[in-house]
Amino acid sequence: MVPIRKTPTIQDVARQANVSAATVSRVLSSPDRVSKTTRERVQAAVSATGYTINQAARSLRLRNARTILMAAPNIGNPYYSTVLDGVIRAASERGYSVLVATRLGQDPNRWLADYLHSNRADGLLLFDGSLDTFGINGSDEEGPNLPLVAAYDEIPDPRVNSVLVDNRAAAARATRHLIELGHTRIGHLMSPSRNKSLHERRIGFEQAMQEAGLPIRPEWMMQGDHSLGTGIAAGEHLLAQSERPTALFCGNDEMAIGVVHRLRLAGVECPRDLSVIGFDDIAVAAFAAPPLTTMRQPREDIGRFATNTLIDIIEGVIPADEPVHVTLRAELVLRESTRRA
Amino acid sequence: MVPIRKTPTIQDVARQANVSAATVSRVLSSPDRVSKTTRERVQAAVSATGYTINQAARSLRLRNARTILMAAPNIGNPYYSTVLDGVIRAASERGYSVLVATRLGQDPNRWLADYLHSNRADGLLLFDGSLDTFGINGSDEEGPNLPLVAAYDEIPDPRVNSVLVDNRAAAARATRHLIELGHTRIGHLMSPSRNKSLHERRIGFEQAMQEAGLPIRPEWMMQGDHSLGTGIAAGEHLLAQSERPTALFCGNDEMAIGVVHRLRLAGVECPRDLSVIGFDDIAVAAFAAPPLTTMRQPREDIGRFATNTLIDIIEGVIPADEPVHVTLRAELVLRESTRRA
DNA sequence: CAAGTTCGTGTAATCGATTACACGCTGACG
DNA sequence: CGTCAGCGTGTAATCGATTACACGAACTTG
Numbered sequence: 008m009v010p011i012r013k014t015p016t017i018q019d020v021a022r023q024a025n026v027s028a029a030t031v032s033r034v035l036s037s038p039d040r041v042s043k044t045t046r047e048r049v050q051a052a053v054s055a056t057g058y059t060i061n062q063a064a065r066s067l068r069l070r071n072a073r074t075i076l077m078a079a080p081n082i083g084n085p086y087y088s089t090v091l092d093g094v095i096r097a098a099s100e101r102g103y104s105v106l107v108a109t110r111l112g113q114d115p116n117r118w119l120a121d122y123l124h125s126n127r128a129d130g131l132l133l134f135d136g137s138l139d140t141f142g143i144n145g146s147d148e149e150g151p152n153l154p155l156v157a158a159y160d161e162i163p164d165p166r167v168n169s170v171l172v173d174n175r176a177a178a179a180r181a182t183r184h185l186i187e188l189g190h191t192r193i194g195h196l197m198s199p200s201r202n203k204s205l206h207e208r209r210i211g212f213e214q215a216m217q218e219a220g221l222p223i224r225p226e227w228m229m230q231g232d233h234s235l236g237t238g239i240a241a242g243e244h245l246l247a248q249s250e251r252p253t254a255l256f257c258g259n260d261e262m263a264i265g266v267v268h269r270l271r272l273a274g275v276e277c278p279r280d281l282s283v284i285g286f287d288d289i290a291v292a293a294f295a296a297p298p299l300t301t302m303r304q305p306r307e308d309i310g311r312f313a314t315n316t317l318i319d320i321i322e323g324v325i326p327a328d329e330p331v332h333v334t335l336r337a338e339l340v341l342r343e344s345t346r347r348a
Numbered sequence: 349m350v351p352i353r354k355t356p357t358i359q360d361v362a363r364q365a366n367v368s369a370a371t372v373s374r375v376l377s378s379p380d381r382v383s384k385t386t387r388e389r390v391q392a393a394v395s396a397t398g399y400t401i402n403q404a405a406r407s408l409r410l411r412n413a414r415t416i417l418m419a420a421p422n423i424g425n426p427y428y429s430t431v432l433d434g435v436i437r438a439a440s441e442r443g444y445s446v447l448v449a450t451r452l453g454q455d456p457n458r459w460l461a462d463y464l465h466s467n468r469a470d471g472l473l474l475f476d477g478s479l480d481t482f483g484i485n486g487s488d489e490e491g492p493n494l495p496l497v498a499a500y501d502e503i504p505d506p507r508v509n510s511v512l513v514d515n516r517a518a519a520a521r522a523t524r525h526l527i528e529l530g531h532t533r534i535g536h537l538m539s540p541s542r543n544k545s546l547h548e549r550r551i552g553f554e555q556a557m558q559e560a561g562l563p564i565r566p567e568w569m570m571q572g573d574h575s576l577g578t579g580i581a582a583g584e585h586l587l588a589q590s591e592r593p594t595a596l597f598c599g600n601d602e603m604a605i606g607v608v609h610r611l612r613l614a615g616v617e618c619p620r621d622l623s624v625i626g627f628d629d630i631a632v633a634a635f636a637a638p639p640l641t642t643m644r645q646p647r648e649d650i651g652r653f654a655t656n657t658l659i660d661i662i663e664g665v666i667p668a669d670e671p672v673h674v675t676l677r678a679e680l681v682l683r684e685s686t687r688r689a
Numbered sequence: 690c691a692a693g694t695t696c697g698t699g700t701a702a703t704c705g706a707t708t709a710c711a712c713g714c715t716g717a718c719g
Numbered sequence: 720c721g722t723c724a725g726c727g728t729g730t731a732a733t734c735g736a737t738t739a740c741a742c743g744a745a746c747t748t749g
Contacts (some may be wrong), residue, residue, distance in 0.1 A: 014465055014467075016704090016705055016706085017705065017706060017707095018705075018706095026728075026729085027728070027729050027730080028705085028706075028707090028729095029706095029707075029708075029728075029729065029730080029731095030727085030728060030729080031706095032706060032707055032708080033707095033708090033727095033728090035706095036707085040726090040727080041727075041728085042726085042727060042728090045727080045728080057465075059462060059465040059466045060466055060705090060706075061408070061466060061467045061704085061705050061706070062466045062467055062468045063404050063405075063407035063408040063413065063467045063468075063704085063705080063706095064404075064408050064467075064704070064705035064706045064707090064734090065705080065706055065707080066404035066407075066706095066734095067402070067404040067405050067408050067704090067705080067706080067733095067734050067735065067736095068705080068706050068707050068708090068733075068734050069706085069707075069734085070734075072404065074447075074468075081433070082429060082432055082433050082436060083429055083430045083432070083433030083648075084429075085426045085429065085631060087429075088423060088424055088425075088426060088428075088429030088432070089424045091423050091424070091429070091448070092422070092423050092424030092450065095423060095448060095449070095450045096450070099449075099450075104447050104449075104463070104468065105447065105448050105449075106415075106445050106446065106447055106448075107432070107436060107446050107447075107448050108436070108440075108445075108446075109433065109436045109437065109440075121400060122445070124355055124398075124400040125400045125401055125402060125403045126355075126402045126403055126404045126405075126735095127403045127404075127415075127445065235635075264635045268635060290426060290632065291631065291632040291635060291636075294576075294605045294609060294632060294636050294637070295632075295635050295636065295637065296635070296636065296637025296638065296639075297637065298637075307424070357734090357735055357736085358735065358736060358737095359735075359736095367698075367699085368698070368699050368700080369699095369735085369736075369737090370698075370699065370700080370701095370736095370737075370738075371697085371698060371699080372736095373736060373737055373738080374697095374698090374737095374738090376736095377737085381696090381697080382697070382698085383696085383697060383698090386697080386698080401735090401736075402734085402735050402736070404734085404735080404736095405704090405734070405735035405736045405737090406735080406736055406737080407704095407736095408703095408704045408705065408706090408734090408735085408736080409703070409704050409735080409736050409737050409738090410704085410736085410737075411704075467705095690749105691748100691749095692747100692748090692749095693746105693747085693748085693749105694745100694746080694747070694748095695744100695745085695746075695747090696743105696744085696745080696746095697742105697743095697744090697745105698741100698742090698743090698744105699740105699741085699742085699743105700739105700740085700741080700742100701738100701739095701740090701741105702737100702738090702739090702740105703736100703737085703738090703739105704735105704736095704737090705734105706733100706734095707732100707733085707734090708731100708732090708733090709730105709731095709732090709733105710729105710730085710731090710732105711728105711729085711730080711731105712727105712728090712729080712730095713726105713727095713728090713729105714725100714726085714727090714728105715724105715725090715726085715727105716723105716724095716725095716726105717722100717723090717724085717725105718721105718722090718723090718724105719720105719721095719722090
């Protein structure tokens with residue numbers, strides 16, 4: 008019967024190797040500062056004891072956590088989960104752990120502060136533009152003082168680093184696709200407008216329409232919230248109208264799928280009666296009925312890029328006082344939900 | 349110009365309130381042990397300084413992290429992301445943070461050990477049955493000594509706590525659904541069999557077939573790996589046969605969608621020519637073409653339940669030496685991919 | 690009024706790793 | 720042979736929170 012083996016500490020290793028704890032620490036962090044013979048003795052002791060570092064002690068001493076926090080309004084959403092995958096991979100490559108937080112019922116400005124001021128995470132990946140970053144960053148005058156990278160959604164504060172897709176250009180591209188197919192009666196199911204990045208999609212739509220000299224009909228501009236539910240509601244809104252558009256640009260794929268689903272129940276088939284283009288290219292899109300034409304966001308790249316930027320800032324590779332703004336491009340993916348007018 | 353404000357410590361609060369750090373600590377953890385007047389003074393000092401606890405210091409002293417680790421082979425998978433959502437919510441309610449780890453290219457038995465022995469996490473939620481739990485638990489004879497709950501996949505070791513779906517019963521239910529619709533020529537696209545839980549789905553299928561006195565045709569038993577790709581391959585396998593089944597039970601929804609997709613390209617329509625039932629009810633399923641009949645797994649419940657069980661074990665609410673085995677039920681969701689033979 | 694409780698608070702040790710500083714040894718050089 | 724540089728290692732302080740123990744004050748009780 009082996010007695011309960013406590014997790015070995017650096018002291019245990021030191022004793023085993025007949026050196027001081029300081030030397031063990033040096034072997035682990037800067038091996039060249041230790042003579043070859045002691046180094047080997049210590050390394051043997053490490054594997055003999057099965058020592059692993061106690062992160063809490065290390066964090067306390069070094070005032071960092073080698074951990075980043077990813078915050079998203081809803082991780083269950085397939086959009087974010089792909090991003091998260093990229094985040095985890097990038098973080099892991101650089102020796103960082105990933106904490107995940109989701110917005111819960113609480114005060115939106117409180118839920119993160121706790122994590123960040125408490126030395127649990129060294130930086131924040133923010134995928135939620137509705138947050139007041141000042142609440143996280145301390146007083147306004149100081150500016151951001153905690154490593155923070157915003158992605159997916161733009162933060163009004165230009166001092167915040169960001170990794171974004173060029174939503175305006177992508178939305179214009181999507182709209183032009185419909186125009187190139189010969190459509191002139193085009194509607195838009197809009198994304199929530201309090202989110203600045205998403206609002207850009209509407210602007211891109213309007214620009215493309217104006218450039219083509221096409222009218223923007225108010226009754227075909229519908230407000231959605233990115234849920235399937237609003238897609239279905241938009242479908243009903245369209246069904247109630249005497250004159251319907253022949254093409255529709257939706258602010259995201261979920262809403263597009265909702266619209267298509269609702270219209271089909273009423274015998275209005277996509278793309279026969281209505282061409283629909285979405286945005287994001289979530290995994291579902293390719294297998295929806297019909298497979299959805301959409302603007303693909305490089306979600307995993309967004310995750311990786313944002314993570315690497317964040318860690319660069321944390322480690323001082325990038326100076327913290329010069330905000331980084333990266334813009335990635337979305338790509339048109341042609342499938343079967345759009346066709347010639 | 350305000351000087352750079354360092355994160356306030358418990359000492360700063362103590363100074364501000366004219367008490368000792370011990371008293372501040374007591375106000376925070378057991379307020380009734382402190383007199384009303386000092387308590388209020390301390391609370392005022394806490395808000396005045398904006399103090400938040402330093403988790404690293406707390407973890408070091410208390411030898412816990414108030415953090416759990418969720419490990420899944422692939423978080424980008426929509427299946428796991430819903431589970432993760434349940435995990436985060438349940439953990440958050442109990443004051444725990446969630447670290448997420450994904451299997452990377454490395455040695456499967458090493459990637460977790462580090463997290464757990466290093467005081468970063470107090471327990472592990474394991475969603476990957478291919479791991480050798482002994483590597484995590486220390487020597488065999490000791491048995492599990494680190495709080496661990498396995499979900500989704502069954503761990504061969506009965507001493508490991510688990511939260512699972514009754515895969516065999518659910519698979520039998522799915523198969524009986526096809527039989528009740530009058531199908532007699534039924535195939536099965538199998539899940540990976542090295543995973544014990546998933547293998548149960550095959551057994552459930554075979555049991556239901558046998559009970560109904562229906563033959564199991566080897567050429568209609570196909571091996572998949574839960575990806576869309578194997579669904580497509582299975583579709584091709586079926587297309588190459590002279591005699592095809594009229595119904596197919598797929599080990600998960602992705603494969604089902606792949607099969608349907610591939611067959612349609614060849615003019616074989618679901619459900620007209622082939623009824624297909626999936627498993628899991630991932631978000632896509634309802635909006636696939638056609639909407640997929642499937643067995644719904646209570647994914648968020650699995651996440652919540654597993655998390656609460658894990659935290660109960662960590663906190664000693666449940667004795668660690670009596671393994672917990674919870675079985676949840678999957679539910680038949682009727683949509684349009686199955687019809688009468 | 691002495692002795693014993695109870696209550697509220699402070700003192701100091703502790704968790705485990707890191708690192709500035711000090712010290713001793715070796716070897717080079719004038 | 721004395722001095723000094725450089726290398727390798729140990730000593731001890733430190734990070735911030737928790738808590739066993741001690742202590743003094745107030746209160747109870749015979």
